[in-house]
Amino acid sequence: MRFLLVEDNAELARSVCDLLGLDGHGVDWAANLADAADCLAVASYDLILLDIMLPDGDGRRFLNDRRRGGDETPVIVMTARSAVSDRVTVLDSGADDYITKPFDLTELEARVRAVLRRRGGAAQTVRRYGDLSFNPLTATVTIGAEARDLRNRELRLFEILLAAPDRIFSKDQLCDRLFSYAETVSDNAIEVYVGRLRKKLSGSQVRIETVRGLGYRLTTP
């Protein structure tokens, strides 16, 4: 997916770009509202991540103006202010959702998915791998003519594995991506989800292989 990140703090912007990049997303960065307007004039984005306090104005007003100008690009506002009143004004100004800094990338992705799903899928992002096709927005895997729904963690696990087929992911790495750092999970929690995903993929040539002592990888003959 292609994001436009509007954030004046260069450090934060760079790290968010890197992180989203690691997950295979394309991110353009605008440090202020003027740059953001330039970017929007020449490219189209699946979603805009918008900060509120920017050096050349208030993100909410910018958003309001764009909405009035007919721009319907989904927007998630990143706010540092968590007071309820701020959240209300954010949604009133036309944002699809908001996320409070500092945010969990997994939560951001979940919110992005929810927004795009609600918008009826701005961009079709169906991926094909082996003999199956995968739509992350609707969380379905289609094998032949049969569509199977994935639950949230199965979906995320599949996304991680599918981002780098044949690469081995350790249980630890998967754990970090699948669970919030705020919760403690046992190692075999991963085995549970791998087992479930395998069941959803049964009948396909695509398999999740256990590499003894190292982890898991996605393969296809």
Next chain:
Amino acid sequence: MKHDIAGVFGASLRRKMVLQLLVVAACLAVLLYFTIRSTADQAAEATQDAILGAATTSIAEQLRGTEDGVEIDLAYATFSMLGAIGQDRLFYRIDISGETVTGYDDLPLPDDPPTSLAASFYTRDYLDAELRIAAVARSMVVAGRSVPVLVLVGQTRMGQAVIADRLANRAALLGLGFFVLAVPLSLLSAGSVFNPINRLAEAVGRRGPRDLRPVRHPAPRELAPLIGALNGFVARLRGALAQTETFIAEAAHHIRTPLSTVRTQAEIALRQSESEETRTRLRAIIRAVEESARSASQLLDHAMVLYRSDQLEAEDVDLVELARHVARAFGPTAELKELSLHLQGDDAPLMTRGDRLLIESALRNLVDNAIKYSPPESEVVIALSQAAGMAVVEVRDQGRGLSGATMPQLAARFSRGGNVADVVGSGLGLTIVTEVAAALGGAFRLTPRDGGGTCASLSLPQR
């Protein structure tokens, strides 16, 4: 508190003013008494003098010199004129050429002998009484010679004293009456002077603790400096509060943005690092960042709740619509844990009255708690109902329960249950909910559910 304030101030201004008015009234009464009395004395003396003078002159004029002496005609009319004054005694003396020819020869003579028929008057003690005496002089031809004649007429002053005393008594009564009347009048006038101050104090006292509008109560011009100072103070206070709010918002921004950077960088490092030890440390960093960010936002929410519950903005709030909104906001978070988050009893509006932001803040905290403490793939229900005139929102989870902790323990600031060490939290969530319930006249209760889990119930007066 009130007593302390009374102790700071000295004597009552009102009492002082009443006392001053009474002293002035007393002085005026005494002055009145003496003025009337001396005027009465002067008037009585003037009357006596006029009659005495007329009588004396008339006697002197009726002296007729003859060949062999002087003929004196003491007319009855002359003395009846004098008798009109009262029971006073009369004395007279007529000297011709220095010899007393008739009357009392020891009647005292004036210090300055008169030279004409215009009477001179003086007062002397004579025979145990005070006499007012009129003296006139003339010359007469007796046996061909001109001789000086002196006529004195004296009268006691009893009648005059009686009249003066009567008048003085009346004057004393009048003064006393004046003073007695002045007591309630001065009380009344002090009251009317101080009433505007009392009314102003009442108007200021009636205000809510967060009512920081300038005082516009009508008051006398003399109070303008006081009101001006009061309004200046109120304005400074309001400015300080507004500054604090802006400061909190900016502080949040400036704390959270670097925290976000730390978190994102740590997450990148975590993905790239292969070393187990480093990964453990990175996880600890992320957890700590999350914890401090959470505390910051809860503190902010808590401050907002305290601030707003003092100045309630009451509006009609549909709890069903609000619950839907909150459920939607938490949807993705619940989805991450594969929790099913849904509403119950949401087919008809459920109205309450209060501050929408406060209620939303309370509901958010309840749902956030339920999601945090629920095991994956369980169920969180937001159930809306009404009971005994109250609108009830229940958030039920299938989480770890309360493990015996009591409501007061959990609702205390920064206090958390004994079974939650592994979950990030600030210990302010339930404090916020309890405060919101109290501010809106509702109630908040946590009860364990049969078969595990907790039911958090927030009831608010139904509209």
